[in-house]
Amino acid sequence: MTEQLERLVEENAMVRPQGEDVVTVVAVVGGGTMGQGLAQTISQHGIDVLLIEQDQDALDKATQELSDNLDQQINRWSITESDKRAILTRIEGTTQLEKVEECDLLIESIPEIIEQKKQLFEVADELCPPETVFVTNTSTLSITEIAAATEREDQVIGMHFLNPVHRIPLVEIVRGLKTSDQTFRFVQRFAGMLNKTAVEVFEYPGYVTTRVILPMLNEAMFVVMEGVASAEGVETAMKLGFNFEEGPLTLADKMGLDELLFWMETLFRELGDQKYRPCPILKKLVHAGRLGKKNGHGFFKYDENGRKIAGFDM
C-alpha cells in the first residue's frame, strides 16, 4: 500500500519533504509507572509508541495497568472511550529489544541502577540507526556516565518527567557533558509536541523540582516530630497558607516514603549538607513498612481507592 503512494509521488516527479525533525515512533523501555505514563502521553499526542518490557509477564502487567489507568481517567472525565482506543492502538507492546531499530527516539525508564542503564544503552546503540536520540529518564544518575556507554554521546540527554506524566505539564531537560545543541533542540521540540514546558537544568542531584520540594516535605515532618503542630495542622496551614492543592504529608504519601528516604539520603550524601538529613519519622515509617498511598499506609491511612480514611498516628 505504501508503495502505491510512493509511486504516485514518483510518477509525478515530486519531492518528499525532509523529515529530519519528525518524531513518528518512540521506544519506551521499561513499563513501570513512569514508562506507562510516558507511553500514554506520547501516544495521546499522535506519536506511535513501542513499549518494551523484559518478559511477557511484565509486559502483560504493564499493558493491563495502562488500560486500567485509562479507565480511571475516563471516569475522571479527562479522556473519552474513543481516546482510550486511539491511545492503545498507537502503543505496541513487545519483549523484543531489537525492535528499537524502528524508532526515532528511545526513552528508558528502567530502575535507577547505573549498570542496567549503561548496559541498555550499549545494546541499543548497536541496534538503532545512527540518528536516533537516546533519552534517559533518570533523576539521580549521571547522564554523562550513561552516555559514555554509547558511541553517540552527543545524542544522549536526560528528560525528567514527573508523575503522573499526562497531568504534569513540566519536563526538566538535562544535558550531559557531551550532549550537542542539536540534540537539546530536538528533545525541546519533542517536549513541545507533548505539550510540556521544558526547563533546562544542569546535571546536579535533584535538578530543580526534587531538590526544592524534598527539604520542604522533610521539614514538615520535623515540625510534626517536634510537636510544633499536629499532622493535620501542618496540612491545613500549608494548603491554605500557600494555596497548595494538598498538604506536604499527603504529597509525601503520594510520592512514596521509601522514594523520599532514598532521595534524601542521596542528596545528603552527594551534597553533604545537614539540611538534607532525613527526618527520623520518615526513617521510622519506612522501616515499619509504611510506604505511603501505594500500600495504603504512610502518614495517613488510605482505602483501596486511594481515599484518605484515617489521620496520623505513630
Add this chain to the structure above:
Amino acid sequence: MKVLVLNCGSSSVKYQLFNMDDRSVLARGQVDRIGMKGAVLSHTRHDGHKVKMAGEIIDHQTAIEYILAILISENHGVLEEREEIDAVGHRVVHGGEKFKDSVIITKEVVEQLQEFIDLAPLHNPHNIKGINACHQLLHDVPMVAVFDTAFHATMPDYSYLYGLPYVLYKRYAVRRYGFHGTSHYYVSRRARDIVGRKMEELKIITCHLGNGCSITAIDGGKSIDTSMGFTPVEGLLMGTRSGDVDPALVLHLLGKEELTIGDMNTLLNKHSGLQGVSGVSSDMREIIEAVDDDNERARIAMDIFTYRLKKYISSYVGILGGLDLLVFTGGIGENAPRVRWESTEGLDFLGIKLDDEENNDTIGSENNISAKDSEVQTFVIPTNEELVIAIDTEKLVNEMD
C-alpha cells in the same frame, strides 16, 4: 476557473476540486491519520471512480502534496498538471473580530490568524498549517480564507456581548462569535432562491444540526443572533457537547470532582450532550432506536435536545419579530424527521406547522415540509459549505484581477 477547497483538521485534510464554470465537483476526498502510522487517502472522482491509499503521511504538507499528486495522476486524476488549479479556498474556523468576510490570503492575513490561535486553539493552528503548505507547494496560486465566524459578524453588540465586565471584552476579545457561519449562509440563500423572494424582506431561522449544533436568526440576510458563543460549547444540546449550562456550575464541579481545567474542557466537549445524558450514544440515529426500545435516559436526551431547540426557535421568532422561513440542515436536520417534528410541535401559534407526511418522507434531500396552511415555510436543505468557499474564492480572485 478550477478551485481547490481545503478543510484542514488536526490529523485530516478534506478536499474538493470545483470546476466553477458549471460549479461541478471534479473530485473530492480526504486524508486521515496524518502523522500517524497507516495514514489513508480516500479519493472519489466525479465519474464515481474511487480509490483508497495507505502510507506514511507525516504532516499537512505531505498530505496536500499527495492530494495534488492524485488530482493529476493518470489513473485517478482529473487534471493534466497542477498549474490548472487557479485558486485555493481554505476553510478557517476563527476569524476573530478582524475578518468579517472572506479574504485573499497574504502574509499579513496569516500573521493575523496566528494571533487568533488563542481563540481557537484546536482548529486555527491546523488551518494555518494547510495554508503554509499550499503556499510552499503552489507558490503564487491565489488563496482565499473563508471563516466559520464571518457570517455572524453582523450581530449587534447587545447580541454578541456577555454580561461580564466590559474591560474583559476589550482585553481578551471575549464575546460571542458563533460558528457554522458558512452553512447558515448557504442554506439561508438557498431557501431564499427556492421561495424566490428578496433577501431584504425575509426573516429566516436556520438550524444546523450535526455533530455540533447551532441555530441562527437571520434578518434581511444578516445574522443577528446565533446560539454558539465564544466557543462552540454554548447553545443547543449536541452529540457530546453540553450546550448552555450555568457557568457557576462549572466552578462547583471543578471543586466537587477535583478536575483540572483540561478535564473540565473534555467533560463539557466530549462527555456531555446526547452521549453524556443518555449513556447510549452521541449519534441521534442510535438515540432514536434506544428511545423506541424504551430506554429512559435516551428519552431524556432526546427530549432535552428537541425542547431546547424549540426554546431557541421560539425566542428567535421573538427577536426577529416574526418569521418567514425555517430551515433544517446538517446530519440530524436533514435525516431525522422526528427531531424536526418534536422541536416544532405546538408552534402553530407562531405560524410554524409541518406536514407530517412530507416531513417523514424527507430524508437527506431538499424539500418544503410545511403544512399547506402554514404561514411559515419550513425547508430541509442539505448544506454545502465547500461550494460557498469555492464561490467566495472565485469571486475574490476575479476581483483581484
